[in-house]
Amino acid sequence: MALKVASSLRHKPGLTLECFFSEPQAKSFDRLHEVVQHYLARSVRAHAHRGEVDGVLDQVVQRAVREPLFLFLDPCGLVLPQDRLVDVLARKRPQKWPPTELLMNFSMMAVWRLGGHVRSPKGNEKSLQRFDDVCGGTWWREYFADAVASRHQDGAAEDAIEAVAAEYARRLERRTGMLVQSVPVSHSPRKRAVYRLVFATRSPYGLWVFGDTVARARATWWETLEEREEDDALFSVASVTRPDPKEVEAKAVPEIAENLARLLARTRRPVKLVDHTLEVFGAFYGQITEPVVRKAVQRLHEQGGTPSNGVGVKKTREITLYPGNLAA
Incomplete structure (x- = not known):
């Protein structure tokens, strides 16, 4: 989809999109490489990197010197360490112009899973330390420590997940000096968020467009749910208006x-x-x-x-x- 957009805009005067893709899994990378090669032949600027995104991030930032940068991070699991994001957004790209914006998938399911490690005496310390890096400290563990002490642990843990996501966004905003908004994304109105979409910008204009786009996407989401209700007997939103x-x-x-x-x-x-x-x-x-x-x-x-x-x-x-x- 990204390459199709880049291809459709490649002849627009004054605009060039250069795309960087990162994939650590061999089979998926082979497919990615094949698709990228197809668009390279159509004069689209694109790169396929075998490995984690952190291995290509400095190259991306360097290529974007004196150019606008839209950093879209959509990991299957945990996002980059917050210190690394701060390094890019606040140190390498501190200026208001050319603009820098971030759109990122912050996995709520990963927070739920790792919160279980905090609550369990058999929790995996290595996994906990990995999320410490993501959050820029151990502060997030305190929310789940409180959940352990609660009589209603499941509800308290769910509240802890939301609290961690909100605090993460606040800390990212404070450390980068950017405007940060976070919106939940779920499969249905009756289920908790699978992830939060985190948007960071230095422009009030970007903040306006993001809010408007989220509202439009929300309307389309509801329409999609109503279509699924008709087609899928196992899924119903009849109880949620x-x-x-x-x-x-x-x-x-x-x-x-x-x-x-x-x-x-x-x-x-x-x-x-x-x-x-x-x-x-x-x-x-x-x-x-x-x-x-x-x-x-x-x-x-x-x-x-x-x-x-x-x-x-x-x-x-x-x-x-x-x-x-x-x-x-």
């Missing part, structure tokens, strides 16, 4: 309008929406798409909270709001 998009929007519009009013009251100057992504979306970040924000702008305008109505601005994120006492 999809949130009505109209009801969610009806709740979101007034709340976001209030967020905008508070933002204007705090800044007392014109504000561009995209520069205040999290304040604008609030609790609805990743839940609703940006057209809903435009409706909130219109609502605030009708209430006299701003002379800005968003009319004539192509993208909602580009709307600039003015306080009520300023001309739009």
Whole structure:
């Protein structure tokens, strides 16, 4: 899929995508190499590396000097050690421009499994140390130590998993100086998250686009579940009702309008929406798409909270709001 995208964009003026792929397993690498060779013959810049991703990461960073870098890490198990990520994001790529962004699969199943090692007297210390590296310290073990002391260990352990994922994102944000958001991904509404998708950026614009994309993906996910309900007798979401998009929007519009009013009251100057992504979306970040924000702008305008109505601005994120006492 990545190579198809690179191929489709290879003739676009001013844009060149260079792809690096890493695979340690011999059989899978042979297949990867075959696919990469096919696209190399079509003038797509691509590299296949036999081994772990850490072995090719420095090469990728070096190739991206003075170029934008989108680092997508999708391991089957544990992600790179946090110290290594910090080295790349905060030391090798500390600047705001050209941009650096990270999208990463943080395995919740791996946390669940390793949490069991903490709770068990027979836990594998080598595995625990490996996850210490991933988390940048042993701090995560304390969450599961508390779970051991709880009378309701299964529930406490599940809470511990979520707490570890949240703290991981906070520490990554603090250590890199980037904006970090983490969203859960599960197979069904009745099951806990299989992994969390962690996104890091230095751009409020990137944060806005990620939230909007997550909301759109969530809608598609629900549609896919409903199709599976019809085709698969073993899988049913009948007991879990999809949130009505109209009801969610009806709740979101007034709340976001209030967020905008508070933002204007705090800044007392014109504000561009995209520069205040999290304040604008609030609790609805990743839940609703940006057209809903435009409706909130219109609502605030009708209430006299701003002379800005968003009319004539192509993208909602580009709307600039003015306080009520300023001309739009």
